[in-house]
Amino acid sequence: MQKEKYRAFVLLFLAGMLSVHLVLLWNSLDLIRKGYPDFTIFYSGGSILRQGLAHQLYDEATQYRVQQQFAAGVSIRQGPLPYNHPPFEAVAFVPFTLAPYPVAFVIWDLCNLAFLSLMLLVLRPALPELKSVSVALWLLACVAFFPVFFALLQGQDILFLALLFAAVYVLLQRNSDIAAGCCLGLGLFRFHLVLPLLLILLWQKRTKVVFGFLMTAAALAAISVAIIGWQGALEYPGQVWQLEQDMQRHQTIFPLRMANIRGLLENFLPLTSKPVLAIAVAVISLALVVFAASKSNFKTASRSEFDLSFSLCVVVTLLASYHTLPYDLSLLLLPIALTIHYLFNNQKIDSRTRLTLIVPFVVLFFSPLHMFLEMRTSRYNLFALVLLWWCWALFKELGRLKQTEAPAS
DSSP states (O other): OHHHHHHHHHHHHHHHHHHHHHHHHHHHHHHHHHTOSTHHHHHHHHHHHHTTOGGGTTOHHHHHHHHHTTOTTOTTOSSOOOOOSOHHHHHHTTGGGGSOHHHHHHHHHHHHHHHHHHHHHHHTTTOGGGGGSOHHHHHHHHHTSHHHHHHHHHTOSHHHHHHHHHHHHHHHHTTOHHHHHHHHHHGGGGHHHHHHHHHHHHHTTOHHHHHHHHHHHHHHHHHHHHHHHHHHHHHHHHHHHHHHHHHHHTTSSOGGGOOSHHHHHHHHOTTSOHHHHHHHHHHHHHHHHHHHHHHOOSSSOOHHHHHHHHHHHHHHHHHHSSOOOGGGGGGGHHHHHHHHHHHHTOTTSOHHHHHHHHHHHHHHTOHHHHHIIIIISOOGGGHHHHHHHHHHHHHHHHHHHHHHHTTTO
């Protein structure tokens, strides 16, 4: 009876969050039709390739001309919403450009829902509890999570990376390291969210993962060179960096909207010079990566230790990433699922520890807080404090787990 009441409360809470999202979606329909969402960059990138202008993929004048063909009604832009992703990703969006922009947006979001459904299917063999969860209930829980909803609202690509992270988790658990590395390499369209996890696995001496990663990276690099040529490929990193500086100057993207160490330091050390702040961000972020790598154990770990370790590494990856925007927190779906799985299978955990582990993702599931920090105050970086709390909770529980399992080993 108590479990039924708990289940009913969770469903009611999720339905409430989803209702908030549906209201926001309804109010955004006209903006979506006009081309305001981030999907614009993918659609314009695919359009540029389809028009045979691959060597002009990163040319702002070309991007703006192409975007004016389908997003001329966006009054806030005096220039293009720049395509800054790697060249190989633009290829995937060429088929979408065969449909008008609003139709392509809907098709892409349906693809994202398919990625979420596949994520459930990938995780089911590793997390038996998910076998009783229907795809509909899983999608309800996912879309009730604001970062996922925001990713859908913007037409972002982060949900495919969430699927890849789930595949990496399952493959590592099976010791299929080369395949895990290949999946991680496929995530290079979000390289800033992939490299911290790769560094952790390198520290763990999972060299086959690195080998699989490098093979995939080489293949994607070859595709990129074929698209924009050697000169364009060599100029790409500099273009992305320059674009980053321009977007910060124009307040298009700024650290206070990022739930990471960079955003947190920008908030608490506002008067620090930019070079000193950049060094502090790099040092603390790298220290977090080393901390997660040294406290995790993927080779000789028990199942519980493996799940908590991977959860810790994903949370640290988001904190250490140079860019962690609201929709990027969609990657937390995996550590949330793993933490819930751990709590269900360890009934002897005391209530205080249980509460410490649960509080972070309960806060993260509260959509009004996301909307307030993102849309009202532009202080989304404060969510980094929640992620740091979660890191601490996972670290404490990993320590306790090692102590209790030590006598048995």
